[in-house]
Amino acid sequence: MFEVLPARLVQSDLFELAGSPGMVLGCAAGDLLRVADDGRFEVVEQGGNWCIQAAGLGHVSAESFAALRVAVADLPGLAEAPPDLRFIVVTVGRAVGLPVIEQVMDSWAAGIDGVEWWIGNGDHATSSA
Structure with a gap:
């Protein structure tokens, strides 16, 4: 199962979420995420x-x-x-x-x-x- 969210590319592996996830915990719209090739992510900066x-x-x-x-x-x-x-x-x-x-x-x-x-x-x- 996967979920596609709108995001803005900031750098090659850094994205700003434009929407909050419905099936994934730990992030929200406005957060900056570092996303690995395997789909794992880490919140680099929490948004508002x-x-x-x-x-x-x-x-x-x-x-x-x-x-x-x-x-x-x-x-x-x-x-x-x-x-x-x-x-x-x-x-x-x-x-x-x-x-x-x-x-x-x-x-x-x-x-x-x-x-x-x-x-x-x-x-x-x-x-x-």
Whole structure:
């Protein structure tokens, strides 16, 4: 399994992410990554964003995803997902602060059985079911 993300080439092996990953932990849009030929990467410089990922056994409806998009747009942030909504990725600036993000994500996830969310980058192991 692999995920293709938009990025800007900075040097031969250094890229600035233009989007946050939905399936990979440890990075977010705005981070500078050094990428090896085998696909492994290291974050050289952390950007200004949190990457929040959501998935689970529950089915996320188009309506609930639309509600999340509106809620995170007010932070400001961006919620994205593939057409089948099998996972969701939210990019929010670090300046917003985790308590605000947690409140928005907890409120959204509370209405969907089996869906969990977590911070995909950083040292915080925040998650909710």
